[in-house]
Amino acid sequence: xxxxxxxxxxxxxxxxxxxxxxxxxxxxxxxxxxxxxxxxxxxxxxxxxxxxxxxxxxxxxxxxxxxxxxxxxxxxxxxxxxxxxxxxxxxxxxxxxxxxxxxxxxxxxxxxxxxxxxxxxxxxxxxxxxxxxxxxxxxxxxxxxxxxxxxxxxxxxxxxxxxxxxxxxxxxxxxxxxxxxxxxxxxxxxxxxxxxxxxxxxxxxxxxxxxxxxxxxxxxxxxxxxxxxxxxxxxxxxxxxxxxxxxxxxxxxxxxxxxxxxxxxxxxxxxxxxxxxxxxxxxxxxxxxxxxxxxxxxxxxxxxxxxxxxxxxxxxxxxxxxxxxxxxxxx
Amino acid sequence: xxxxxxxxxxxxxxxxxxxxxxxxxxxxxxxxxxxxxxxxxxxxxxxxxxxxxxxxxxxxxxxxxxxxxxxxxxxxxxxxxxxxxxxxxxxxxxxxxxxxxxxxxxxxxxxxxxxxxxxxxxxxxxxxxxxxxxxxxxxxxxxxxxxxxxxxxxxxxxxxxxxxxxxxxxxxxxxxxxxxxxxxxxxxxxxxxxxxxxxxxxxxxxxxxxxxxxxxxxxxxxxxxxxxxxxxxxxxxxxxxxxxxxxxxxxxxxxxxxxxxxxxxxxxxxxxxxxxxxxxxxxxxxxxxxxxxxxxxxxxxxxxxxxxxxxxxxxxxxxxxxxxxxxxxxxxxxxxxxxxxxxxxxxxxxxxxxxxxxxxxxxxxxxxxxxxxxxxxxxxxxxxxxxxxxxxxxxxxxxxxxxxxxxxxxxxxxxxxxxxxxxxxxxxxxxxxxxxxxxxxxxxxxxxxxxxxxxxxxxxxxx
Numbered sequence: 001x002x003x004x005x006x007x008x009x010x011x012x013x014x015x016x017x018x019x020x021x022x023x024x025x026x027x028x029x030x031x032x033x034x035x036x037x038x039x040x041x042x043x044x045x046x047x048x049x050x051x052x053x054x055x056x057x058x059x060x061x062x063x064x065x066x067x068x069x070x071x072x073x074x075x076x077x078x079x080x081x082x083x084x085x086x087x088x089x090x091x092x093x094x095x096x097x098x099x100x101x102x103x104x105x106x107x108x109x110x111x112x113x114x115x116x117x118x119x120x121x122x123x124x125x126x127x128x129x130x131x132x133x134x135x136x137x138x139x140x141x142x143x144x145x146x147x148x149x150x151x152x153x154x155x156x157x158x159x160x161x162x163x164x165x166x167x168x169x170x171x172x173x174x175x176x177x178x179x180x181x182x183x184x185x186x187x188x189x190x191x192x193x194x195x196x197x198x199x200x201x202x203x204x205x206x207x208x209x210x211x212x213x214x215x216x217x218x219x220x221x222x223x224x225x226x227x228x229x230x231x232x233x234x235x236x237x238x239x240x241x242x243x244x245x246x247x248x249x250x251x252x253x254x255x256x257x258x259x260x261x262x263x264x265x266x267x268x269x270x271x272x273x274x275x276x277x278x279x280x281x282x283x284x285x286x287x288x289x290x291x292x293x294x295x296x297x298x299x300x301x302x303x304x305x306x307x308x309x310x311x312x313x314x315x316x317x318x319x320x321x322x323x324x325x326x327x328x329x330x331x
Numbered sequence: 332x333x334x335x336x337x338x339x340x341x342x343x344x345x346x347x348x349x350x351x352x353x354x355x356x357x358x359x360x361x362x363x364x365x366x367x368x369x370x371x372x373x374x375x376x377x378x379x380x381x382x383x384x385x386x387x388x389x390x391x392x393x394x395x396x397x398x399x400x401x402x403x404x405x406x407x408x409x410x411x412x413x414x415x416x417x418x419x420x421x422x423x424x425x426x427x428x429x430x431x432x433x434x435x436x437x438x439x440x441x442x443x444x445x446x447x448x449x450x451x452x453x454x455x456x457x458x459x460x461x462x463x464x465x466x467x468x469x470x471x472x473x474x475x476x477x478x479x480x481x482x483x484x485x486x487x488x489x490x491x492x493x494x495x496x497x498x499x500x501x502x503x504x505x506x507x508x509x510x511x512x513x514x515x516x517x518x519x520x521x522x523x524x525x526x527x528x529x530x531x532x533x534x535x536x537x538x539x540x541x542x543x544x545x546x547x548x549x550x551x552x553x554x555x556x557x558x559x560x561x562x563x564x565x566x567x568x569x570x571x572x573x574x575x576x577x578x579x580x581x582x583x584x585x586x587x588x589x590x591x592x593x594x595x596x597x598x599x600x601x602x603x604x605x606x607x608x609x610x611x612x613x614x615x616x617x618x619x620x621x622x623x624x625x626x627x628x629x630x631x632x633x634x635x636x637x638x639x640x641x642x643x644x645x646x647x648x649x650x651x652x653x654x655x656x657x658x659x660x661x662x663x664x665x666x667x668x669x670x671x672x673x674x675x676x677x678x679x680x681x682x683x684x685x686x687x688x689x690x691x692x693x694x695x696x697x698x699x700x701x702x703x704x705x706x707x708x709x710x711x712x713x714x715x716x717x718x719x720x721x722x723x724x725x726x727x728x729x730x731x732x733x734x735x736x737x738x739x740x741x742x743x744x745x746x747x748x749x750x751x752x753x754x755x756x757x758x759x760x761x762x763x764x765x766x767x768x769x770x771x772x773x774x775x776x777x778x779x780x781x782x783x784x785x786x787x788x789x790x791x792x793x794x
Contacts, residue, residue: 105391
């Protein structure tokens with residue numbers, strides 16, 4: 001396999017990892033004011049993602065850094081082109097990150113409610129905007145011969161992209177609700193499950209609509225398979241949730257996110273950012289890539305250290321595998 | 332203001348702000364890990380309470396470092412897309428390595444440390460804070476390797492077909508002479524910052540006679556680390572100055588406001604120049620000192636700004652190759668001055684606390700509290716100096732800052748982001764300061780109360 005292909009796959013894997021992991025902590029953040037009836041509930045919810053959310057977010061930083069190293073043109077065009085949505089995402093992540101840390105540092109209901117609101121918006125905005133961004137990447141945006149994005153903010157807010165935003169928001173919300181039903185106990189667990197069931201028809205409908213449109217507009221024969229499998233995993237996850245099989249339900253939503261993201265990357269290949277101005281101006285895995293030497297060096301680094309990272313992150317999830325319940329935290 | 336000016340202001344503000352928290356994180360991670368180790372070995376609960384107290388302050392600071400760091404990962408693409416296209420082949424590599432090797436390590440193991448107090452065996456729990464500390468230090472190394480390449484590009488070639496810089500030797504980049512002296516310089520600067528924090532916080536409590544044994548100990552740790560690191564910072568700074576004279580002679584000349592090439596060159600204590608920075612009006616100088624700083628020889632020749640400007644025009648074509656002389660000149664002096672003051676305070680403090688003594692004088696406590704700001708100011712001045720002194724280049728001798736900015740981004744867009752970051756950062760600075768001050772005042776936790784509340788089914792009372 002060519003190194004440019006390896007790195008295209010690796011960057012796809014990093015985004016998949018980011019969406020699967022941060023997906024559920026975004027979901028929990030959005031659900032915080034919805035499912036958390038009192039401060040104890042909300043603390044349980046935040047504690048459920050407490051040990052891992054920061055590590056989850058690093059997947060984004062590494063996806064950014066890896067894109068810079070392996071496909072500098074892609075990094076430059078994407079982030080200068082999607083400047084304002086990215087700014088919103090960054091501000092949301094800043095406020096959300098400090099909110100987790102600051103919320104418990106002062107004993108006042110008003111103080112905590114303020115930070116809860118920050119967690120809600122700080123989770124909702126990126127969950128929505130990442131979908132908008134990826135739908136635009138797959139659909140193509142105006143890019144000129146110099147690889148410079150020539151549209152504006154409103155170019156990015158087209159119906160297809162907004163639908164993409166609803167899909168990521170919906171999937172992450174469902175993923176988060178299922179995660180909470182898996183990681184908490186008692187009433188909160190029951191409410192999380194009920195919410196997952198209530199929202200699942202809408203999420204399934206929006207996700208199916210988006211994936212079918214994507215398949216028709218930008219699909220390849222192979223992506224019929226991943227699209228179908230993604231839909232199957234989502235429905236399987238919902239069925240598992242109905243039956244109260246929480247582990248399987250979470251596996252279902254996780255696999256859905258994996259396959260849906262993989263579908264988008266497969267649709268994209270061999271482009272990394274198609275130009276809607278002219279196919280000649282599209283950024284591809286070839287014309288956006290770093291030199292073979294850099295890709296070789298980075299491949300060695302990734303091959304050695306990715307398994308190590310996966311190992312200790314998995315171990316963290318193992319350490320904090322127990323359910324969080326109401327009794328001890330209320331003390 | 333055009334896109335270039337606004338982008339430079341934004342990069343300056345977000346980076347200097349980010350670097351308020353970074354050195355404190357690096358230094359505190361190591362100090363907190365050492366405190367926990369001291370508890371682990373001695374079983375002395377004073378060290379455990381110290382670990383928990385300073386650990387909490389460390390975490391508040393760490394959160395700010397993390398969230399402001401996210402911006403750093405993306406703004407090269409947002410505001411400096413032509414830079415990213417030109418150097419991504421080289422510059423992206425240490426950034427990606429930083430993410431994979433350092434960020435994952437620090438964030439994952441810090442999560443384990445925060446929530447693992449009652450869950451992990453003590454020895455393993457101690458290992459988590461050390462691994463997080465290793466992560467923060469590694470992160471500093473990689474980002475300094477990236478920055479050093481901008482100061483002194485090595486291990487690359489310009490591809491004539493694409494007109495881009497390409498990596499030819501990763502070891503040359505990772506063992507760049509500039510990196511090897513900058514890394515310890517920044518690292519020891521971070522230790523001074525964290526040590527100054529320990530000294531100031533301890534002084535506040537000692538002045539009120541609270542928790543004297545604990546804070547006397549913490550203060551002694553801070554004082555010793557501060558003084559030792561102060562010496563190390565001066566030593567590495569000296570090496571840096573010589574390297575800089577060789578690699579970026581214009582920066583050294585600007586740092587000294589040395590207009591004409593001199594042998595021997597005198598060190599300027601105070602220089603007033605014309606507003607455009609082309610001529611000296613009046614100065615107070617110490618003979619031979621600059622020659623020694625720059626070359627290691629009391630009579631060594633140091634090139635002046637005007638000669639270098641002529642040399643550069645001949646080499647790179649017409650243009651102004653002088654950085655802002657007042658900015659480089661003053662930030663260089665402020666960096667050294669603030670750093671020296673911090674070391675002086677450490678020396679005085681060590682004397683006042685010798686052989687089990689506790690300083691009785693109020694003035695020392697007040698000075699120690701005020702001196703918490705010194706390392707932060709020195710760090711900021713140092714970075715402003717090294718980045719502004721490199722101008723007009725973003726990659727020295729290879730790429731100009733003016734040619735680095737994003738061509739597709741317009742003035743209103745950057746104005747919005749500049750305003751948004753500045754406002755959000757300012758508000759967060761106030762909130763962080765209030766929370767920090769509140770936790771400092773609350774003092775170390777009562778362990779017996781904590782033990783009763785501890786329950787294995789909940790990870791921590793963190794949130």
